[in-house]
Amino acid sequence: MRNNRPALFALATLVLLGGGVALALFWVPDDADQGFSQRIFYIHVPIALTAYACFGWGAWKALRLLWLRDERYDLESYTAVHIGLIFGVLTLVTGSIWARASWGVWWTWSSRQLVMFLVLFLFYAAYFMLRYSVEPGRRRANISAVYALFGIVLVPISFLAIRLSSDLIHPVVLKSSGPDMAGSMFLVFCICLAGMLALAATMYNVELTGKRLDGHLRELREALA
Amino acid sequence: MSSGDRYVFAAYTVVLVTVLVYVLIIALKVSRLDREVGDLARRARERRVAEQEDDREEAAVG
Numbered sequence: 001m002r003n004n005r006p007a008l009f010a011l012a013t014l015v016l017l018g019g020g021v022a023l024a025l026f027w028v029p030d031d032a033d034q035g036f037s038q039r040i041f042y043i044h045v046p047i048a049l050t051a052y053a054c055f056g057w058g059a060w061k062a063l064r065l066l067w068l069r070d071e072r073y074d075l076e077s078y079t080a081v082h083i084g085l086i087f088g089v090l091t092l093v094t095g096s097i098w099a100r101a102s103w104g105v106w107w108t109w110s111s112r113q114l115v116m117f118l119v120l121f122l123f124y125a126a127y128f129m130l131r132y133s134v135e136p137g138r139r140r141a142n143i144s145a146v147y148a149l150f151g152i153v154l155v156p157i158s159f160l161a162i163r164l165s166s167d168l169i170h171p172v173v174l175k176s177s178g179p180d181m182a183g184s185m186f187l188v189f190c191i192c193l194a195g196m197l198a199l200a201a202t203m204y205n206v207e208l209t210g211k212r213l214d215g216h217l218r219e220l221r222e223a224l225a
Numbered sequence: 226m227s228s229g230d231r232y233v234f235a236a237y238t239v240v241l242v243t244v245l246v247y248v249l250i251i252a253l254k255v256s257r258l259d260r261e262v263g264d265l266a267r268r269a270r271e272r273r274v275a276e277q278e279d280d281r282e283e284a285a286v287g
Contacts (some may be wrong), residue, residue: 021237025233025237034229035229036227036229036230036233037229037230037232037233039233040232040233040236043236043237043240044236047240086243086247089243090239090240090243093236093239094236094239094240097232097235097236097239098232098236100232101228101229101232101233199244203247206251207251210251210254210255210258213258214258217258217261217262217265220265221261221265224265224268224269224272
């Protein structure tokens, strides 16, 4: 069952993301304000939330490493941050395209939401520099775990930045009173979010399996040398 | 195609291309792992043959 996990996630990705994108492009009504270009929302926001989820998962694994002293969590935390960073790049790129379509600019420094996400992204990009500047072993695992745990503090700040800030550039649709959109739009958004989370889970499992295989092969090479 | 359509197309294409590039990277990694496993299997076979030859030589001397 455990070995079938990537295949199950891949199947879920195909169904959910394939269906979600088809519905987003051909079924949901046009937004009254932004028109057709609002459809970027159905991939941009799920990608951003998935990046947060990956960083959160990485921090959870880092906490498990520090708590239980089990070194296998180091690889799991590192893999989660790695996948989170890929989704982080996608968030910035799709967000930039949407900004150009809606506001006429590729980037604006006046939106705290954008700047906070960039800070979060750069923080996790630096995780790799830190990790590869330390010799592999217990020390590197601990330092990486502490760094990943510090980073998670930025996630709620980034998520709440727009709600706490006074700028009105970046729209808020997920409010405490409920989603500020039509029922059909929210349904498609949820399908796309589930699909994006399934895609991240697939990538995480495939990447983790590859990294574990690399480790086992290294041990075998040393044994046969 | 209007300018709004072009941006939507661009955003979805970026995501698709990223996923495809990721699949390509994984495919390259799998073929590298396959090569390395094949190399290790060949080395293990050679070692076994060498050990069997050593055993035969020892038996012949004994």
